[in-house]
Amino acid sequence: MENKLILVEGIPGAGKTTTARKIKEKLIAEGKKVVLYEEGMSHPADMSWNAYLTEEEFNSFISKCLEMWETSEKTISKEELKHRIEIQTRREEDHFILAYTRIDFPEEIYWGLVGEVAAKEICDGRRSLKEFTEIHLRRWESFAEKALLDDTIYIFECAFLQNHIFELLGVYEKSDEEILMYLTNLVSKVKCLNPHIVYIEPADVEKVIMKAADERKAPNESRKDWIDEIANWVSNTNYGKKHGLAGREGVFSFCKERLRIDRVMIRNLGIPVSLIKRD
Template sequence: MENKLILVEGIPGAGKTTTARKIKEKLLAEGKKAVLYEEGMSHPADMSWNAYLSEEEYNNFLSKCLEMWESSEKTVSKEELKRIVERQVRREDNHIILAYTKLEFPEGCYWNLVGEVAAKEICDGRRSLEEFTEIHLKRWKRFGEEALLDDTVYIFECAFLQNHIFELLGVYEKSDEEILIHLTNLLNTVKSLNPRIVYIEPTDVEKVIMKAADERRAPNESRKDWIDEIADWISNNNYGRKHGLKGKEGVFAFCKERLRIDKVMIKNLGIPVTLISRD
């Protein structure tokens, strides 16, 4: 059986997005159906950069957006504004999953409301580990069952190793053994899809990160550069505080630990892995 689920993984800046897009292009060129879910998109299994809202919480957010439209420049109609929000919505188990970072608001004023839904994520320690685990297992299981109904090949970028290890290591400070159990449980829900990991392994962690940092500079001074945002996240999570990780050196140290754990997981998860070395 062919791989119906391809998990593209690697440390930040390794080239996951580029690789995932090339895999999709290759599959399409071969006449196959392929769908790629990049980081932050409305996702059928992952929850990173997605808010987990009750129907009431979502309706309240949408109402505030429509109220703000009244005093906006009205560059789009009220109906189009509602469609902009609805395009980033998934409805599951009486909850709304909103990919809030992908909202293409016509004017910057609407972003004042985004913090409210960002606080409803289940990542970054905003929910308990039990909720984080339970919601993901439920979503991965549903995805695995639904993906069997067609002949599409699904490609996930960073939704398996990166997003889960970031959380389990950075926020909850879990051991290798505990992380392996968590990831094994996730894989068991999609085993019927014959998943394969495509892993991009850097020969020089610091070089890869600094190259990504140079490419991802903020367009203006109103935002922090990518490397500074990553450094802030690492220095403020439980693992970073415990080990005194700060600045670029903290990012290097955290990503080297990530790479070590990735290798342990790849060795012990028991699924096919394609390794791509990047210098």
């Protein structure tokens, strides 16, 4: 059976997005039907950068956006604004899952509402580990059931190792054994898709991160640079506080630990792995 699920992984800045896109292009050139889910997109399984909203919370967000439209420059219609929100929304059971960072708002003013829905994520310790686990397991199992119904190949960028290890290590400070148990349980839900990991392994963690930092500088002073946002996240995690991680050195230290854990996981998960070495 061919691999119906390809998991592209690596530390931040390793080149996951570029690699995932190249894999997609190659498979399409071979005549395959392929869907790529990049980080933050409306996703059938992962929850990173997606808010988990009740119907009341979702309707409230829509209402506030439409109220803001009334005093905006009205560069798009009210119907178009609703459409842009709805295409980033998935309804699953009794909740709405909103990829809020991907909404194509016509004006910056709408981003004032984003903090409200960001607080409704299940990541970064905003929900209990039990809820985080149960929601993911349910979604991954549901995705696998649907993915078996056609011949599409799915590519997930950083949805397996990165987003889960960030939570388990950074927020909950779990051991290697506990992380392995969690990921083994998660991947069991998609074993029917014959998953394959494509892992980008850097020779020099600091070099890779700083290259990404140079490429991802903020366009203006109103926003933080990518590296500073990562540093802020790391320093505010339970793991970061416990180990006194701060600034760029803190990012380097955290990502080196991530790389060590990644290596342990791919050795022990029993999933085929293609290793890409990066200088």
